Amino acid sequence: MIMDNERYAASFAEVCTKRCGGLCCNPWWGIISYGVVKKGGLSGLKAFKTELTSGIREREKRITSAYVTAEAPPRPLFGESERYSLKLMGVKRNGDALELSLLAMFAFRCRFLSENNFCSIHPSLMDSKEIRPPHCGNLGSPLAKSGEKWYCRVIEAAGSGDETLTKAIEVEKASSERHLMEGAATAEEAAEKIVEGLKAFCIKSFPDLLPREKAGTPGRNDPCWCGSGEKFKKCHGR
Numbered sequence: 001m002i003m004d005n006e007r008y009a010a011s012f013a014e015v016c017t018k019r020c021g022g023l024c025c026n027p028w029w030g031i032i033s034y035g036v037v038k039k040g041g042l043s044g045l046k047a048f049k050t051e052l053t054s055g056i057r058e059r060e061k062r063i064t065s066a067y068v069t070a071e072a073p074p075r076p077l078f079g080e081s082e083r084y085s086l087k088l089m090g091v092k093r094n095g096d097a098l099e100l101s102l103l104a105m106f107a108f109r110c111r112f113l114s115e116n117n118f119c120s121i122h123p124s125l126m127d128s129k130e131i132r133p134p135h136c137g138n139l140g141s142p143l144a145k146s147g148e149k150w151y152c153r154v155i156e157a158a159g160s161g162d163e164t165l166t167k168a169i170e171v172e173k174a175s176s177e178r179h180l181m182e183g184a185a186t187a188e189e190a191a192e193k194i195v196e197g198l199k200a201f202c203i204k205s206f207p208d209l210l211p212r213e214k215a216g217t218p219g220r221n222d223p224c225w226c227g228s229g230e231k232f233k234k235c236h237g238r
């Protein structure tokens, strides 16, 4: 059961600050779903990794440019992402082209989050002035349903009693920690994981898309024939 606005207004501070401790800001997860197409089967994976890395950086920049304070001059909330969690959600084949569905999660540390997990530019500390981006003020809307903008499962759980609320906070915390742990330290590492996942997927599902082995077997320290950029011994020579 979702709380109505009146109950929400009365207990927002209680739930967000005292119980939850500002989980959605620590870290603040920027999530973007997008697709990329890899042409030519699995050849040219080194160039594809570079393209993936640029795509990740470009989306990271898109978030950092969009989340700024509403003041002159605006101040950005985030610097570089602390972790890059990029997941391969699906692969569709179209001839020798592979259509990848990706989910990118960026873990940002907001420069306005205090050591005690308080938002230091919250309107209550700013004479009711709201300078945060709209997302900050709207997250946790009690009327938002799962899958809708501004939905927070912790806020929803608060309407179903203390035990449900405690459980929801634990689940939220564990999920955030897992994404942090699984995420890569750099955009390059995240792209590398996708390339490895794609290779493994194609070897199993579309072996005909593997580049044809060149005449003769490369030496162990030579570049692998598949174009991954790895040494043969670390790739198809394993």
Ligand code: SF4
Pocket: 015, 016, 017, 020, 021, 022, 023, 024, 025, 139, 140, 152, 153, 154, 155
């Ligand atoms: S909006 Fe949700 S996740 Fe964010 S602080 Fe409030 S209860 Fe926690």
Ligand code: SF4
Pocket: 024, 025, 028, 077, 110, 111, 112, 113, 114, 118, 119, 120, 121, 122, 132, 136, 137
């Ligand atoms: S500005 Fe405040 S509410 Fe927004 S992400 Fe930073 S700490 Fe959280």
